[in-house]
Amino acid sequence: xxxxxxxxxxxxxxxxxxxxxxxxxxxxxxxxxxxxxxxxxxxxxxxxxxxxxxxxxxxxxxxxxxxxxxxxxxxxxxxxxxxxxxxxxxxxxxxxxxxxxxxxxxxxxxxxxxxxxxxxxxxxxxxxxxxxxxxxxxxxxxxxxxxxxxxxxxxxxxxxxxxxxxxxxxxxxxxxxxxxxxxxxxxxxxxxxxxxxxxxxxxxxxxxxxxxxxxxxxxxxxxxxxxxxxxxxxxxxxxxxxxxxxxxxxxxxxxxxxxxxxxxxxxxxxxxxxxxxxxxxxxxxxxxxxxxxxxxxxxxxxxxxxxxxxxxxxxxxxxxxxxxxxxxxxxxxxxxxxxxxxxxxxxxxxxxxxxxxxxxxxxxx
Amino acid sequence: xxxxxxxxxxxxxxxxxxxxxxxxxxxxxxxxxxxxxxxxxxxxxxxxxxxxxxxxxxxxxxxxxxxxxxxxxxxxxxxxxxxxxxxxxxxxxxxxxxxxxxxxxxxxxxxxxxxxxxxxxxxxxxxxxxxxxxxxxxxxxxxxxxxxxxxxxxxxxxxxxxxxxxxxxxxxxxxxxxxxxxxxxxxxxxxxxxxxxxxxxxxxxxxxxxxxxxxxxxxxxxxxxxxxxxxxxxxxxxxxxxxxxxxxxxxxxxxxxxxxxxxxxxxxxxxxxxxxxxxxxxxxxxxxxxxxxxxxxxxxxxxxxxxxxxxxxxxxxxxxxxxxxxxxxxxxxxxxxxxxxxxxxxxxxxxxxxxxxxxxxxxxx
Numbered sequence: 001x002x003x004x005x006x007x008x009x010x011x012x013x014x015x016x017x018x019x020x021x022x023x024x025x026x027x028x029x030x031x032x033x034x035x036x037x038x039x040x041x042x043x044x045x046x047x048x049x050x051x052x053x054x055x056x057x058x059x060x061x062x063x064x065x066x067x068x069x070x071x072x073x074x075x076x077x078x079x080x081x082x083x084x085x086x087x088x089x090x091x092x093x094x095x096x097x098x099x100x101x102x103x104x105x106x107x108x109x110x111x112x113x114x115x116x117x118x119x120x121x122x123x124x125x126x127x128x129x130x131x132x133x134x135x136x137x138x139x140x141x142x143x144x145x146x147x148x149x150x151x152x153x154x155x156x157x158x159x160x161x162x163x164x165x166x167x168x169x170x171x172x173x174x175x176x177x178x179x180x181x182x183x184x185x186x187x188x189x190x191x192x193x194x195x196x197x198x199x200x201x202x203x204x205x206x207x208x209x210x211x212x213x214x215x216x217x218x219x220x221x222x223x224x225x226x227x228x229x230x231x232x233x234x235x236x237x238x239x240x241x242x243x244x245x246x247x248x249x250x251x252x253x254x255x256x257x258x259x260x261x262x263x264x265x266x267x268x269x270x271x272x273x274x275x276x277x278x279x280x281x282x283x284x285x286x287x288x289x290x291x292x293x294x295x296x297x298x299x300x301x302x303x304x305x306x307x308x309x310x311x312x313x314x315x316x317x318x319x320x321x322x323x324x325x326x327x328x329x330x331x332x333x334x335x336x337x338x339x340x341x342x343x344x345x346x347x348x349x350x351x352x353x354x355x356x357x358x359x360x361x362x363x364x365x
Numbered sequence: 366x367x368x369x370x371x372x373x374x375x376x377x378x379x380x381x382x383x384x385x386x387x388x389x390x391x392x393x394x395x396x397x398x399x400x401x402x403x404x405x406x407x408x409x410x411x412x413x414x415x416x417x418x419x420x421x422x423x424x425x426x427x428x429x430x431x432x433x434x435x436x437x438x439x440x441x442x443x444x445x446x447x448x449x450x451x452x453x454x455x456x457x458x459x460x461x462x463x464x465x466x467x468x469x470x471x472x473x474x475x476x477x478x479x480x481x482x483x484x485x486x487x488x489x490x491x492x493x494x495x496x497x498x499x500x501x502x503x504x505x506x507x508x509x510x511x512x513x514x515x516x517x518x519x520x521x522x523x524x525x526x527x528x529x530x531x532x533x534x535x536x537x538x539x540x541x542x543x544x545x546x547x548x549x550x551x552x553x554x555x556x557x558x559x560x561x562x563x564x565x566x567x568x569x570x571x572x573x574x575x576x577x578x579x580x581x582x583x584x585x586x587x588x589x590x591x592x593x594x595x596x597x598x599x600x601x602x603x604x605x606x607x608x609x610x611x612x613x614x615x616x617x618x619x620x621x622x623x624x625x626x627x628x629x630x631x632x633x634x635x636x637x638x639x640x641x642x643x644x645x646x647x648x649x650x651x652x653x654x655x656x657x658x659x660x661x662x663x664x665x666x667x668x669x670x671x672x673x674x675x676x677x678x679x680x681x682x683x684x685x686x687x688x689x690x691x692x693x694x695x696x697x698x699x700x701x702x703x704x705x706x707x708x709x710x711x712x713x714x715x716x717x718x719x720x721x722x723x724x725x726x727x728x729x730x
Contacts, residue, residue: 083477083658112448212682317577
């Protein structure tokens with residue numbers, strides 16, 4: 001079933017210039033175009049190939065359908081000392097979420113923590129970008145978002161929830177930060193897309209058919225099936241993955257005034273927007289907690305180093321596969337790709353070439 | 366392998382009176398004894414039989430070892446508008462955590478949210494008790510704690526993390542609250558204990574041997590094995606369960622000044638306290654967010670009702686197993702058991718009888 005994929009390597013700066021030019025063509029300001037491109041490329045840099053420029057044409061498709069406002073007037077709906085809610089005015093999540101995170105960080109500076117719910121937004125790229133913004137301020141960053149309804153709750157065969165990611169970014173000392181950035185489904189949709197492109201059968205436990213039977217068919221999701229929550233089935237704890245996903249949906253969607261559950265306006269092209277929406281756009285939740293709000297910063301960092309160093313040497317089952325610190329593989333990708341460039345599979349390169357031709361733009365492909 | 370278990374039904378009030386008398390014998394004040402008993406019995410009431418009076422003798426064992434201070438002087442180590450850290454002075458987690466949650470709620474009243482880290486504590490019962498305290502104030506409650514090192518990170522065969530539970534309690538309108546209360550391991554230790562008592566083989570994916578091989582042996586954990594993180598193996602997403610557990614450990618343990626990872630002082634009797642501890646006791650993290658800090662409370666509640674009602678009717682795989690709203694089964698247990706009493710298995714009854722004899726107390730068994 002497997003077939004090898006071909007890659008083109010594109011220099012980060014060339015790709016950045018191109019992506020900025022695309023967002024400008026969509027009507028974003030210079031500042032917003034740079035920000036959106038930075039968020040999108042952070043994903044490619046960190047090795048999360050599914051959430052980077054591979055999604056650029058998806059954003060364009062939504063914009064062409066009138067679902068993205070590239071000149072948003074972001075409004076503050078509610079503002080307390082440590083909490084706030086923003087209306088993203090249908091802007092790019094790539095632009096709206098960083099504004100919300102800035103606000104959370106400012107609040108954390110004044111009172112120890114800041115929490116900002118966002119409605120009326122769109123796909124915000126990787127949660128990691130937003131949460132990691134807090135690190136430079138010696139804060140723990142937190143980001144979550146609801147997303148296209150693709151995941152079935154435990155016992156259901158209906159697509160009710162998104163892959164609803166959760167991210168925590170935690171600073172450390174001489175060791176790198178710990179960054180936990182995860183979909184609350186057994187497998188992220190991006191992983192599935194890779195298997196689809198390779199026409200490679202899936203492990204059981206990732207998806208089920210529209211009859212609720214676990215399947216290895218890589219096209220099963222588009223054929224009416226659904227993703228399974230983290231835990232895959234009831235016995236292995238899928239009710240926990242479902243619970244986490246529900247929590248993300250409620251705090252990002254219900255609390256903010258956005259849509260939630262099966263009403264979240266889909267990013268994927270094979271789903272339609274539902275009628276009788278209960279809210280606006282999709283929702284995010286961004287948070288920042290100052291380390292200094294709880295303990296001495298230097299003491300915390302040296303304790304984090306001890307945590308990381310101890311976990312690194314926890315006894316491996318197989319010496320060839322040592323224990324991984326969350327966020328470390330992504331940090332290594334970033335260090336490497338910033339120098340060597342970003343490998344893009346041919347499907348993505350062709351997709352980006354089409355974008356370049358469509359907008360009549362110079363391109364590096 | 367299965368054998369039927371026999372139960373005794375004990376009236377809630379009788380059990381409460383007995384448990385209060387035990388805590389008094391341990392030297393707790395009247396107020397603390399009532400609080401500790403209330404927290405412990407909440408678990409039995411909600412059907413989480415593993416975390417209630419079944420653990421009473423465990424608390425006594427720790428107290429006899431000098432690891433629990435029944436007259437704690439809880440100290441505020443740091444206090445900002447929305448954040449704080451407490452030193453629990455080796456008190457019962459059953460008493461320390463409610464004080465921390467009260468503080469979080471008070472902070473949320475003044476600035477929209479409150480977050481309290483706790484060091485130098487002990488086992489706090491079910492996370493749900495603490496998070497649910499926020500509901501009466503129209504707040505979202507959050508509780509987590511680190512715990513006895515029993516879980517191996519992905520790729521490891523070493524016990525490094527606790528079952529590190531996470532709870533979110535979210536108010537609703539005419540529907541009950543949504544309460545997500547879950548261990549971040551594939552199966553909680555309590556579930557394992559039930560299989561041990563029944564001598565019932567485990568599903569694969571719950572635990573592994575000390576060689577890192579998945580096993581069905583219900584005694585495998587005590588024989589040197591480890592619990593597996595939620596997701597069970599790398600392909601099914603155990604790195605996500607490990608990541609969540611790491612987050613709980615860091616925010617509850619590293620941030621608060623408590624012990625963390627393999628150094629968390631164990632509650633289970635088959636593990637010893639480690640040398641060269643990096644902190645004090647174990648750690649919790651309690652939080653509260655005012656709904657009014659984000660949106661109109663009544664509007665939120667009616668949106669939550671819509672969420673709950675929609676999820677309840679999501680298409681089931683099998684009509685006999687409808688989709689469950691997190692927290693609903695526990696609420697039903699509570700409604701029933703408050704009237705009909707609490708069923709205790711004979712092992713637990715015998716254990717409690719021994720306690721009664723040890724302290725020369727009247728008992729209802």
